[in-house]
Amino acid sequence: MSVRGMQRDWQLTCDITLDDPELSPYWWHGRLIPFGYDLTGGNLFIDPDTGRTGSFHNEDGLRMQGGDVWPSYLTLLKVTARALERGEPVRGWHPGVEKGRLDWRFKD
Incomplete structure (x- = not known):
């Protein structure tokens, strides 16, 4: 945003x-x-x-509960960076970058 x-x-x-x-x-x-x-x-x-x-x-x-809640914004950023570096999902969502923007796709 x-x-x-x-x-x-x-x-x-x-x-x-x-x-x-x-x-x-x-x-x-x-x-x-x-x-x-x-x-x-x-x-x-x-x-x-x-x-x-x-x-x-x-x-x-x-x-304030569930999959959208993280203990801090910093924790969310660290988990997202790690997922992008390793190609791993975060809570079932796979991050990717499309047209310079972070995008998430759910994969079973």
Whole structure:
């Protein structure tokens, strides 16, 4: 996600939460920083309070457990770099670079 995309998505989700404050406990929190798109149309984010990553989806809100969660952004980067170097999957997903962008494919 570009820095412009990060700012745009952060602003959009914050604006929606400001319009409906009842959403904020489970749907989005302004302290979160989106950094990438997941493969299901959501965003990956970093929680600067904990350093952990998670995902956000319009329909489901925040996911702080499961396959999108890493103990830190640095851990996610290290695992991704290792997978690219070795051609190994990460949690069943195979990384690759297409047209200068990181892409993930699920392979059984």
